[in-house]
Amino acid sequence: MSIPRGDCRTPFKLTNKGKPSTGYTLTELTVNSPTYNTPDEIMEGWKCHFQQLNHHAPKLDAETARNLELEIDFIKANSMERSANSMERSVVLDEPVTPTQVDKSISKLNSWKSTDIYRTAAEHLKYRGWKLRKTPVTVFNILISEGKVPDMLKTGHLLPIFKKKGSKMDAKNYRGITVLPIILKVLKSLLVERLGSL
Structure with missing residues (x-):
C-alpha cells in the first residue's frame, strides 16, 4: 500500500483498525x-x-515510616558506593545512543497496545521506515546529554481497567493504569540496558 506524502491520518487509521476492541461501553x-x-x-x-x-x-505509623527512611538511606549509600567504585564504567550512561540500540529497544515494544496521550502507538515507531530512523536517535541523544526528561514525556492517560470481578458499573471494581508516551518507554529500555551493563 502506498500512502501519499503528507497524509498523516492513514497510518493512524491502519494502526487503530488492527487493534482489538473491548466491545463494551x-x-x-x-x-x-x-x-x-x-x-x-x-x-x-x-x-x-x-x-x-x-x-x-494509607497512613504509616512512626515505626514503618522510620524503617522506610532507613531502607532509602541504605539504598542511597549503596548506590553512591557502587558508583564510586565504578566511576569509569558510568560513562556508558552518557554515551550517545546508536540507531542500532534504538531499533533494538523499539523492537521490544509490545504491539497492539493502547495509544499514548499523543495518539502514538508502538507500531508507529516500529514501522516508521528508514526516512524517520534518525529522529528518535536525535531526540534520545538530546535527552541523555541534558540529563533531563521533559514534563511532556511524563504525562499520560489514566485508564480504568476492570478487575474481572463484581459489577462493571461500579467504579470500585476497576484499577487505574497510566499509559505513558511510547518515546519514554523506549528511553527507559535504553537506560535499563545500559544500567545492566554496569
Whole structure:
C-alpha cells in the first residue's frame, strides 16, 4: 500500500483498525453512592473516583515510616558506593545512543497496545521506515546529554481497567493504569540496558 506524502491520518487509521476492541461501553457508573448516566457524567464519575483513590493513601505509623527512611538511606549509600567504585564504567550512561540500540529497544515494544496521550502507538515507531530512523536517535541523544526528561514525556492517560470481578458499573471494581508516551518507554529500555551493563 502506498500512502501519499503528507497524509498523516492513514497510518493512524491502519494502526487503530488492527487493534482489538473491548466491545463494551458503560451506560452508567456508580462511584460510592452517586450514579452517573451520560457520557459526560461518566467521565466526571471516573475523575471523582481516581481523585478519591489518590487522597486515600494509607497512613504509616512512626515505626514503618522510620524503617522506610532507613531502607532509602541504605539504598542511597549503596548506590553512591557502587558508583564510586565504578566511576569509569558510568560513562556508558552518557554515551550517545546508536540507531542500532534504538531499533533494538523499539523492537521490544509490545504491539497492539493502547495509544499514548499523543495518539502514538508502538507500531508507529516500529514501522516508521528508514526516512524517520534518525529522529528518535536525535531526540534520545538530546535527552541523555541534558540529563533531563521533559514534563511532556511524563504525562499520560489514566485508564480504568476492570478487575474481572463484581459489577462493571461500579467504579470500585476497576484499577487505574497510566499509559505513558511510547518515546519514554523506549528511553527507559535504553537506560535499563545500559544500567545492566554496569
